[in-house]
Amino acid sequence: xxxxxxxxxxxxxxxxxxxxxxxxxxxxxxxxxxxxxxxxxxxxxxxxxxxxxxxxxxxxxxxxxxxxxxxxxxxxxxxxxxxxxxxxxxxxxxxxxxxxxxxxxxxxxxxxxxxxxxxxxxxxxxxxxxxxxxxxxxxxxxxxxxxxxxxxxxxxxxxxxxxxxxxxxxxxxxxxxxxxxxxxxxxxxxx
Amino acid sequence: xxxxxxxxxxxxxxxxxxxxxxxxxxxxxxxxxxxxxxxxxxxxxxxxxxxxxxxxxxxxxxxxxxxxxxxxxxxxxxxxxxxxxxxxxxxxxxxxxxxxxxxxxxxxxxxxxxxxxxxxxxxxxxxxxxxxxxxxxxxxxxxxxxxxxxxxxxxxxxxxxxxxxxxxxxxxxxxxxxxxxxxxxxxxxxxxxxxxxxxxxxxxxxxxxxxxxxxxxxxxxxxxxxxxxxxxxxxxxxxxxxxxxxxxxxxx
Numbered sequence: 001x002x003x004x005x006x007x008x009x010x011x012x013x014x015x016x017x018x019x020x021x022x023x024x025x026x027x028x029x030x031x032x033x034x035x036x037x038x039x040x041x042x043x044x045x046x047x048x049x050x051x052x053x054x055x056x057x058x059x060x061x062x063x064x065x066x067x068x069x070x071x072x073x074x075x076x077x078x079x080x081x082x083x084x085x086x087x088x089x090x091x092x093x094x095x096x097x098x099x100x101x102x103x104x105x106x107x108x109x110x111x112x113x114x115x116x117x118x119x120x121x122x123x124x125x126x127x128x129x130x131x132x133x134x135x136x137x138x139x140x141x142x143x144x145x146x147x148x149x150x151x152x153x154x155x156x157x158x159x160x161x162x163x164x165x166x167x168x169x170x171x172x173x174x175x176x177x178x179x180x181x182x183x184x185x186x187x188x189x190x191x
Numbered sequence: 192x193x194x195x196x197x198x199x200x201x202x203x204x205x206x207x208x209x210x211x212x213x214x215x216x217x218x219x220x221x222x223x224x225x226x227x228x229x230x231x232x233x234x235x236x237x238x239x240x241x242x243x244x245x246x247x248x249x250x251x252x253x254x255x256x257x258x259x260x261x262x263x264x265x266x267x268x269x270x271x272x273x274x275x276x277x278x279x280x281x282x283x284x285x286x287x288x289x290x291x292x293x294x295x296x297x298x299x300x301x302x303x304x305x306x307x308x309x310x311x312x313x314x315x316x317x318x319x320x321x322x323x324x325x326x327x328x329x330x331x332x333x334x335x336x337x338x339x340x341x342x343x344x345x346x347x348x349x350x351x352x353x354x355x356x357x358x359x360x361x362x363x364x365x366x367x368x369x370x371x372x373x374x375x376x377x378x379x380x381x382x383x384x385x386x387x388x389x390x391x392x393x394x395x396x397x398x399x400x401x402x403x404x405x406x407x408x409x410x411x412x413x414x415x416x417x418x419x420x421x422x423x424x425x426x427x428x429x430x431x432x433x434x435x436x437x438x439x440x441x442x443x
Contacts, residue, residue: 020440020441047441049435050435050436050439050441052436053436053441053442054441108440131417132422135415135417135422135423136423138415138423139413139415139423139424139425142404142407142408142413142425142427143425143427143428143434144434144435144438145404145405145408146408146409146410146427147434147435147438148435148438149384149405149408149409150388151435153385153388164439165435165439167439168435168438168439169405171438172404172438173404173405176404177404180242183242184242187242187417
């Protein structure tokens with residue numbers, strides 16, 4: 001990920017990953033200037049049922065901060081029957097940032113190291129049965145898999161949000177396969 | 192309409208008390224099941240997971256009256272079944288339980304529709320009623336255009352969908368599925384998954400023994416087994432999108 005020296009955004013509400021939102025908003029503005037409302041609608045379409053976690057405030061707070069950082073500018077457009085609307089335009093710096101983001105190949109960190117060390121430590125210290133910890137973890141991931149799968153099954157054919165849910169399902173399946181290997185190893189170790 | 196009306200529809204569909212199963216003797220004695228207490232509510236989908244040899248298939252065989260326990264009780268819809276005569280047990284299996292197996296177990300010389308209608312015929316339905324039901328069920332599993340095919344002309348996924356239709360032939364109180372996707376590729380697994388999810392939505396009581404996490408995730412409740420005993424149980428409630436957002440990397 002490129003250094004985010006020019007925009008430093010605190011997470012304002014319940015842990016939502018604003019970094020994702022900020023980069024996506026910039027990318028959406030690369031095509032054409034747009035209103036906050038339209039940008040939010042496009043995010044909602046891409047996220048499907050996951051968009052519930054995205055409240056209206058996230059988009060507007062993020063746009064304000066992007067403006068302060070010089071990545072977007074805004075202008076007011078008068079409307080006859082409603083209050084003025086703010087139209088956001090990508091700056092050259094914003095455009096450069098979008099290109100960096102699109103070409104960045106970093107990937108969300110996988111979780112195995114911490115869990116692996118947890119099992120090693122639990123076994124070494126005799127604090128807990130690693131197999132039991134694996135079983136608990138498996139059930140937690142399976143509950144997530146159930147949620148993702150049900151959401152995926154509820155999406156109509158060809159839904160772009162369904163593609164995101166399929167990604168969640170496949171990653172959880174991979175994690176669950178690794179947990180099976182953990183269970184086998186620690187089950188044999190405890191003899 | 193159905194022969195299962197004499198059985199109780201209140202209380203759990205399946206219940207076990209202190210269920211034990213041993214194989215072999217002396218040095219070779221294996222405790223396949225150890226004091227298993229289980230209740231499956233009407234309309235519930237339960238998935239049982241665990242490594243091979245954990246006793247999950249043995250449990251399914253005891254619940255379905257395919258084997259008898261070494262000790263303990265099995266109750267189906269308020270009737271104790273582990274002490275029934277072979278004849279009474281066979282009759283109960285036919286009318287009240289639908290089985291789905293990993294290897295499909297279709298009759299090779301019968302067409303799809305004939306396989307599906309067979310349990311209804313054996314249960315004494317008229318040929319006309321049995322055929323009508325079989326045609327409906329094949330439509331439900333999306334195989335209307337395969338009705339006249341022999342199993343050898345069907346893909347693995349299609350064979351398993353025929354087997355699921357057959358399991359529903361007598362409107363069973365419970366469907367017992369043993370590794371239903373164990374022989375299937377991922378596309379066919381997805382078809383069976385949709386079908387099982389549809390059965391769950393329609394209120395069919397269903398117990399699935401599986402090592403496939405996607406199949407297990409269709410259940411209302413999940414039990415893990417290890418060394419013949421239950422070790423972990425989770426209710427897979429309808430997921431909140433908040434948790435989904437975290438799993439998708441939107442929150443964290």
